Amino acid sequence: MKVGDLPYTLLFLLPLALSYPLLKGRHNDTGTNLHSAPDPDYKVPGMADRCTDEGFGAITLDDKGVMHYFRGDSEWMGFQGPTCGINESWAGVTGPIDAAFRNYNEEKPQEHQRIYLFKGSQVWSFFEGNLVSGFPRPISQEFPGIPDDLDAAVECHRGECRTDSVIFFKDDTVYIYSYVEKPAVKQRHWAALGRCTAAVRWLERYYCFSGINFTRFDPVSGQVLSPRPLDTRDYFVRCPGRGHGHAARHNATLTAINNRCSNRSFEAFSSDDKSRIYAFRGGWYFRVDSNKDGWHAWPLNHTWTNLQGAVDAAFTHENRMYFIQGSQVIVYLSAQIYIPIAAYPKAIEEEWEVPGVTAVDAAFTCPHSSNLYLIRGNKLTQVDLVFRKRSGEDKTIIHEELDSAMCTTHGLYLFHGPSFYHYKDVEELLSSVKAPAPKGIGSYFLDC
Known part of the structure; x- marks a missing residue:
């Protein structure tokens, strides 16, 4: 059974995977170690609610594999993380964040796995949670040819794109920024994809978020790979009463086959x-x-x-x-x-x-x-x-x-x-x- 290009099994497993414990005894892209921590309250009184229909202004994985969602002055980490202020994790940064991505540039080890946050004409760079010296700085200096006031950004790895590069989105224009090719910036118009208010690469798949909905896309052609937009609250973040296969996911446990740490042999x-x-x-x-x-x-x-x-x-x-x-x-x-x-x-x-x-x-x-x-x-x-x-x-x-x-x-x-x-x-x-x-x-x- 398929739902367009996204296999039915993938749609069921996406929230499962986001909710599984990933790294023993440490934080992971769920934002918490689920073996030892209860499901935190999804909404803290007086704090923003991740489950509204507003969506997110930026999304990125950090250098430890934790997913971060930004909206206004608020941030959520992982599938079920509680609300916190952006400046609690990112010193000197206040919301709203326009765009964010985790850099992939093996040719420059000093920049590899840095996190970049964009706001207006400025960009901040963080590595292992610390602000990199010399930041914030103008976007035009760090990424020549890329405009201010971005809508979204996502890294693209060599082999998935032609070279290690970054895809920037603003209005109806896409800017492909290559670290090695000349000219460094190429412009595209991916009309079918529409406007992306956030974007993220996760497990070699590329997702464009427009408000609360998201679609999967090809990072080379911009082709839409989802048959219809899907709701972020059913797949990427936990919200009460929502979720694809919600009841099944609630009762799901790791098995000896799909638990990497079960000591069962690999074929x-x-x-x-x-x-x-x-x-x-x-x-x-x-x-x-x-x-x-x-x-x-x-x-x-x-x-x-x-x-x-x-x-x-x-x-x-x-x-x-x-x-x-x-x-x-x-x-x-x-x-x-x-x-x-x-x-x-x-x-x-x-x-x-x-x-x-x-x-x-x-x-x-x-x-x-x-x-x-x-x-x-x-x-x-x-x-x-x-x-x-x-x-x-x-x-x-x-x-x-x-x-x-x-x-x-x-x-x-x-x-x-x-x-x-x-x-x-x-x-x-x-x-x-x-x-x-x-x-x-x-x-x-x-x-x-």
Whole structure:
């Protein structure tokens, strides 16, 4: 069942994900640790009410993954945070805030993950809760070519946009500010999207808020990806008597499958060409590298169209992501989004000319290599992905049971149950007569 381009399951899971505890013992994008804190009163006498139909003037995630909503002189943190004054969190800033975003600029580490707040002709920059020296300063100095009195702003990551950039909104004009391209500012008119009074990037999705309603949009074309506007109070903030699937959400609990800290094994790990790391379990996945967007479990078809159920292995090669389910291989192109290749699924034996290989325990590729390694029990099969066939004889490894494997620039990781083993490379694995000391998946990869 679908509601336009937003899968029904996503619409149900969005408020669930926003309300789940994300980081053990610390604040997260719900604004509170739900294991230990009761649901706070949504409205404090004498304070602004987040649940009116006014909407918000600006929205952003901060550098710890906490969502902030601004209106007038008030601010709300997370799905159910109480009302507080803006100057309680942002020293020297008073409302109303016109726009806000969390910067993404890996080319300039000193500016990466800063929070920018805009008001009139001025911009403030904060890092780890502290005002950066030299701010506030004129918008025209910090972002030449960007006008004053903005309506909204949102960061856009390379791979989702052409380059690391910021999308600014004012009236009927969109300003794309690139950190590396010349000219730095390009103007667009996204008539179908309408005016955005706030905007935010969350889990690789881009949302335009107009008053109390929001729509999802494509950050490159401005195409509207929602069939109709949705009410922010049903998805992004908790309000009495509201919410998509309200009763079901009220009684929902984390399960062993979608709770990253349950110590249940993962069927696959994979790192793609954009250094995104995924952990797969029981038809769900976690983004391992994106804890500042929250530790959420999502169904596979949220990112990979039509992919369902447990996967046995996953790996990437030359802008393609491969999934192995049973005896079948499924492949997606990884451009700005994952696009299924029509010729698949295919049998493992057909895809790589490996007679007799009808299932695997794990599979991995390493960066800048065309070698694929298939693991079955304690046997390692090497496949040349250029010629798509077996390369040499099978090798024996010291591990007889593995759930998954992943190779990154930091080495080779082999996963079994709640633990993993780390090797420098494949050669070290093949030469080892004793396994290294196991480490915990949850604490090392998932901050449990």
